[in-house]
Amino acid sequence: MYNKGYIITGLVIFVLFVTFPVWFNGLDAGPLPKPELPPGGEKECVAPAAEMRDIHMQLLNEWRDDVLRDSDRVAVTVDGKEYRKGLQIACMQCHSNKEKFCDTCHDYAAVSPTCWDCHIAPAELAKKEAQ
């Protein structure tokens, strides 16, 4: 191999540069987010917590399609409790603090879902009422 010295040094520098965010933080991903449990003390959701953690986005999409496209607004009943399909009318009824629940993980994972462009967060509601 010609120019072995240059190539290998170059590669090492490149790899170090690309992995900068990983080693600079000491191989630590930072403190894990701790989303706040519902202030009202509700323990049950429409699905077990682990499942909700994984698939809440798919579930919300399914609900959206049911409600808007198929006009299927039949409430979901889990353990005798009825949940109307909807972010504002189901999820936020218990998880009433978007900043301490939704945002904690979304910020950590650097995702910015567009839900709140239209759907009204409880804090937003309170702000309007205070005006």
Place this chain on the structure above:
Amino acid sequence: MDTKRRKFLKMAGATVLAGISAPAVIRLSTQDAVASGGGEAAPAAGHGHDSHGEAPSGVRLGMVVDTRKFIEDQALLDTTIDACNKAHNIPQIPGRKSEIKWLWKAGFGNVFPEHSQKHRSKAVKESDFLVLCNHCDNPSCVKACPTKATFVVEKNGIVAMDYHRCIGCRFCMAACPYGARSFNWQDPRPFIEEYKPEFPTRMRGVVEKCNFCGERLALGQEPACVEACNKAGAQGAMVFGDLNDPDSEIRKVLDEEFTIQRKPSAGTRPSVFYIV
């Protein structure tokens, strides 16, 4: 050499003739085949469809607006419009370009431009009429939408919007003959006086319109405008129901009264009827 050229020209001529006449021969022979089969040709699709053409089956929600009651009491218009605005977080944006309207009022000439304008009665001339999305059986907005963000709900005939899919191209606004659609040129939230907590707002860059209160119907309630009329003591000023159910209240009203639709010549077959 000469004979060869002569032969070539003959062959070429025959080929050209055959080529030209072949389609005609084929057409004639196939028509013969159809005729000898005794089959009667079906009328071409789309024939005989006028603005009152065949209605789709199943539940078709519609509305009758008794304009006589609104002429009597013009304040009722605002009561009704207000109820709609409150129920759907509709912003009050000043200016004709930016205004958002689901249910609004306009003069006779704007609402029924195809009807006689001359020598109208004084009451009609001086009154406003209630207008909203017509939830057409043959909606031109749905055909124009490139993302299927607006579509006909098969179950009940409502022309619905899925704001999640709207890309804000405004083709539907150009296609709608009734001006029933509004575009959000800006964030509507600062212009909403009071939030209805159960209903979302819209965002900048989407088109919106009346949804026939799909969310209220699911709870067994009447549309907000109809409820507002009834609460204000103007029973029957707005009647809502299934146009395909011969026993429904709306059909009884339609059977008894003479009603008109907006711009029937547009061929959209509106589901909103007016008693004038």
